[in-house]
Amino acid sequence: MQQPRAIGFVFLGIAGVFMMVLATAPQANAAWGSGGSGTSGGGGYYTTNGFGWKKFNKYGGGPDGGFRDGTPWWSVQAACAEYSGDSVWVHVVRNSSGSEKSFNYSGAWYDRNRPTSGADPYVYNAAGNYQYQGAAYQQHVINIVSQVKSAFMLEHSAYEGHWGVDVAWFCDGPKTTEWTINGQSYIQNGRTANKSLARQGTITATPGDRLNWYHDMRNNGPDNMDRNIYFNVDKTGFSNGWNSQNAPNGWASGGAGSLFVYEYAQFPGNPGRSASPYTLYDVTQNDVGNTLCQRIAWNPGSWNNGSWFASGWACANIPYNYSLVPNVTSPAGGGNAESDQGTIAVSGTITNNGPTKSRTNIDWQLTQIEYPASVGIPNQSGGTGATACAFFTGEASCNVLSSGTESGGFGYPNTRTYTGTGDLSNKALGTQVCFVLSVRNYQEGTSNWRHSAVSCIIINKKPKVQVLGGDLWVGRGATSATARVATSRTQSNGTYYGSWSEYGIVTPT
Structure with missing residues (x-):
């Protein structure tokens, strides 16, 4: 008599497709009940007490009577671990105490009639509900194993004639296809896209530069992917609306080890191919102070993880890089003025020499500084430091x-004019009256002031006439009737200066 064998295989639903797990060693000396009474394989396990296919949770316990061939339950659990279902179907026979032991199902050795009520044969479908009995039950299992054999060409032994009947247990669910995804993002600064020059992480760029991004995804295996995954490209830092765009995007899958998604600014293997959308960008002044980033993201991340995954960000930092230069344009330095002139218009400019716009909230001051006559003026070429009144000493x-x-800062290029009103009244003769234009936060990374060169004028008086021991006559004859004496008075430091004659100043009458 041929001895029944234990063959483990995967069951994907009652009427579905099945996949093999493993073939176990044949059970030795298996004895089966037959006819109405049945016989025992040891321990009082008789088919008349009940027999059938029972579903066990692979994370729980197996049949309390174990397996006829001594197979440990943990080995069954291990064999089913890589399969997606949580259940193991085991063919069991009961004893009189209700314990169950796994025996090979072999249709030729079983009573084809369903046991009497109370001796439930434990015949369940995938949902755990009673389904088959008797001859229909036997044929059901034969169909299961026959489908496995025809579909997947299982290993077989000399007992090939018993395919479909020599089965002890099988795993519920298809074998898991294992794979993980590795996504990468790269960036390059250059007017010509070249992936070989791209790098990960963060680079530096300035307005006028062109940025090129490269994103790809690889199946690290070990298996081919059994489904498509969704991917898109995240963006941040852009001021042109790109942040809300997640293109390029789509669905894709690939074989083990394959690079199955590549969204590039330039394709090394196909130079004529157009760049993927949103992978080329020209930096503008609006980007200054921002960090422009892209990364590729995908879901699911692997065969057993449905979460979102993403590559590292590939970024370009666009730093502020500017130089604000002040200059006094009026009055021109080196001139003279009378103290009774009163006021004087003062003006100057601040120019951003770039190459980027400035930060916001740039402070400026137009200052008047006075020095006594003939005193040297320190720092007269300007410089950087504290406020003008503290920087220009003495x-x-x-x-x-x-x-x-x-408040809005300076664009680039940009020059702005600033004005003020100087005071020349009641100044001592020879006083040096100087003007300076200053700007704070004149470049990135400093809060100091930058001062222009000083523009100075000297307080003086206009020439006056002075006649001693005689008169001053203006004009001769009738033709000089329009002659006149025009004079003025200069006040300086409390003293008045003017023209005078010891005896008289005369014009034609």
């Missing part, structure tokens, strides 16, 4: 004529 007085804040 002064007799210092006053801010006008000031303000450029």
Whole structure:
């Protein structure tokens, strides 16, 4: 008599497709009940007490009577671990105490009639509900194993004639296809896209540069992918609306080890291919102060993880890089003025020499500084440091004529004009009256002031006439009737200066 064998295989539903797990060693000396009474294989296990296919949770316990051939339950659990279902179907026979032991199902050795009520044969479908009995039950199992054999060409032994009947247990669910995805993002700065020059992480760029991104995804295996995954390209830092765009995107899958998604600014293997959308970008002044980033993201991340995964960000930092230069344009330095002139218009410019726009909230001041006659003026070429009144030392007085804040900063290129009103009244002769234009936060990374060169004028008086021991006559004869004496008075430091004659100043009458 041929001895029944135990063959483990996967069951994907009652009427579905099945996949082999493993073939176990044949059970030795298996004894089966037959006819109405049945016989026992040891321990009082008789088919008349009940027999059938029972579904066990692979994370729980197996049949309390074990397996006829001594197979440990943990080995069955291990064999089914890589299969997606949670169940193991086991063919069991009961004893009189209700314990169950696994025996090979062999249709030729079983009573084809369903046991009496109360001796439930444990015949269940995939949902765990009673389904088959008797001859129909036997044929059901034969069909299962026959489908496995025809579909997958299982290993077989000399007992090939018993395919479909010599089965002890099988796993519920298809074998898991294992794979993980590795996504990468790269960036390159260059007017010509070249992937070989791209790198991961963060680079630096300036307005006018062109940025090129490269994104790809690889199946690290070990198996081919059994489904498509969704991918898109995330973006951040852009001021042109790109942040809300997740293209390129789509669904894709690939074989083990294959690079199955590549969204590039340039394709090394196909130079004529157009760049993927959103992979080329020209940096503008609007990007200054931002970090422009892209990365590829995908879901699911692997065969057993349905979460979102993403590559590292590939970024370009666009730093501020500017130089604000102040200059006094009026009055021109080296001139003279009378103290009774009163006021004087003062103006200057601040120019952003770039190459980027400035930060916001740039402070400026137009300052008047006075020095006594013949005193040397320190730092007269300008410089950087504290406020003008603290930077230019040795002064007799210092006053801010006008000031303000450029809340929006300076664009590039950009020059702006600033004005104020200087005071020349009641100044001592020879006083040096100087003007300086200053700007704070004049470049990135500093909060100091930058001061222009000083523009100075010297307080003086206009030439006056003075006649001693005689008269001053203006004009001769009738033709000089329009002649006149025009004179003035200069006040300086409390003293008045003017023209005079000891006896008279005469014009024609």
